Amino acid sequence: MVNREDRYLDRHLILLASTALLFVLFICTLPVVLAFSLNSNRLTINETQITANSSDEACPSIYGDRVVWQDLRDGKNWDIYMYNLSTHEETRIMNDSFDHRGPVVYGDRIVWEDTSNGYQNADIHLYNLTTSTETQITTNMSGQYAPDIYGDRIVWEDTRNGGSWDKDGNRTGNWDIYLYDLSASTEYRITANESVQEYPAIYRDRIVWQDFRNGNLDIYMYDLSTSRETQITTDPAAQYSPAIHGDRIIWTDARNGKSDIYMYDISTSAESQITTSGSIESGSAIYGNWIVWMDYRKGWENLDVYLYDLSTSTETQITTNESNQWGDLDIWRNRIVWRDQRNGNNDIYMCTVSGENKESEVELEMRSDVEPEPGSDVEPEPGSDVEPEPGSDVEPEPEEEESTSKNTPGFETVYGVVSLLGVFLQWRR
Template sequence: MDWRNKAEISDIYVYDLSTGKEIKITTSELALNPKIYGDRVVYCNMSGEMSGIYLYNLSTNNETRVSTSGMGIYTSIYGDRIVYLNELAGNDIYTYDLSTKKETRITTNGSAAIPSIYGDKIVYHDWRNGFLKYSDIYMYDLSTSTETRITSSGSALLPAIYDDRIVYYDQSNGKYDIYMYDLSTNKETKITNNETANGTHPLYGTLAMYGDRIIWLERSSVEDLQPGEDLYFNIHIYDLSTSSGVRISTSRDLINYLDIYDNRIVWSSDNRTDISNSTVDIYMCTISEEDKGSNDKRQSRMEKNKSMPGFDIVGCITCLFGVFMYRRK
């Protein structure tokens, strides 16, 4: 989404990497939180009587209003299924099937948030055991219409799912770390190990997964700062196939709203060098096989790129504030 016209006006844009063209797909002036799958873009329109969940088909250039029952602030899409949080109907998760044009209520506790869908599985966090204090991760299987509780720590938030793997933040050890739960083995794995108050911080849009790669924002602790480093949040990646993780950026910009598809990462970056005239833009980078190497090798590549340290920039997308890869599957 983009506020290029006025601070209070937000519309959705798409940048096609294959053509280098930008497309404006909304004119409502209050469109939020876009998500993309294939040629379909789903988003929330909050402009008065037109409020609801909308779908834009990039192949046909048609916009469709798929739900009018409430405000879907957080949306997710996979195939023909759209999931969203209906805040006006009591903070519950709903799904809309594009093939049947049927809307289904998934939760009934009025305490769910941040849904993410992959295949038949929807994951979300839920405060049913104590609002704003005891949050756990749950999964709903559309093929069996059953709900499964994934965590029991009472401090898990912001899940994302890819295939049989769920990643999320959890504060069960006193500090927020990133964990992964494998549905095929029913095993939980701790990905990060934050022993100080710095490190990962659970914010919407700061944790994503594709294939064997998990990305998130993290900052060094004061004790671990190296010469030339600071306390800015930067992007980290963990590769499950090699059981190794590294920091891949050294930017001093305010980075947030990141996502990953294949070997590409996109994120928004707020240039705060001049607070009175800060700018927010969208960037993209590619991850090569070389990026699985050591931090020493990575540092030498960082120094070669002064425009955005730590990345091999292959494109700059200046349209979406929360863009996701165009060919997502």
């Protein structure tokens, strides 16, 4: 029979052993927790100067190893240039006496607005890098501007239905969004509202633009797969400069009395405010979980590029040079391009952003959106992280759950403490 003193001693021994066990568990798991918190949000930024010419370069666009921009080095008109990051070669795409503006690259195709027929009758042109051929996409005797391209589809803003400018140079009348399908050699009118629809962006089956039909600028979307138009923003302030990637639409928003970056998730119908610094943010671009923008928080003479990671809810300052990094930002995977004034003229710069942990969620997201070259029949490698098309019913195969017991640091120590406690209590009985 166990007396009272033995029971008292047992209780204290159990308490002491339990405390020791909790302490060992804490010590064993601490390195894992610290490793995650220290490594998950660290980013490495490697900056590269793309252009070194003393003239002005603007409107950069990037896809894969190709960076394109408009260039004023001949002193008379804007030409289109391209830099290949893998071969380190610069190529002049256009070589005539007319302006070529707003280039966008996708795969081996470059599109831009071309003024060879006059600025009031600007046309959309395409250059194929594989075949070295130029094609005039639009032939209507009106103005077509601000093109974007995804795969075989090119979109732009169009004045053919009554669009014009007022005396201050602002768009007025009826500007519409049009699309040209290269695979079908067919042109489509996307918008029919008799107001200003401008600055389109396209990703897969979805086109977004800024729209003035409600007396203020709103963001609208058209889904080619359903032939359905949707109003994305309803706030009475101005929402403009949209961009889209996957299920996410971003834009610049004036509802707080200044310019902020907002986002709308098509899959959840949820709107969220991305920037809250109190300064002015604009000119945003998006790829995967990463949003980049031009930020005014250090003053109008020191604009910087910032990045927000949706997967970690963290913000990172990308540029630190005390001059202006600004205008027409673009991002492709972990590469960001912008216009930079640090050399006394406007140059094109690029940075490559990587995480300290190469298997971080950020980089997995960058790898997950692999797209084949336009027109290619290349299929993803087995086991790759390619995501299914939006709206598809394909789900990734579930991964086997690994047993973490004996892989957990200090498991042997914890197991030993528990075993000794059990033996001691059995002996006391």
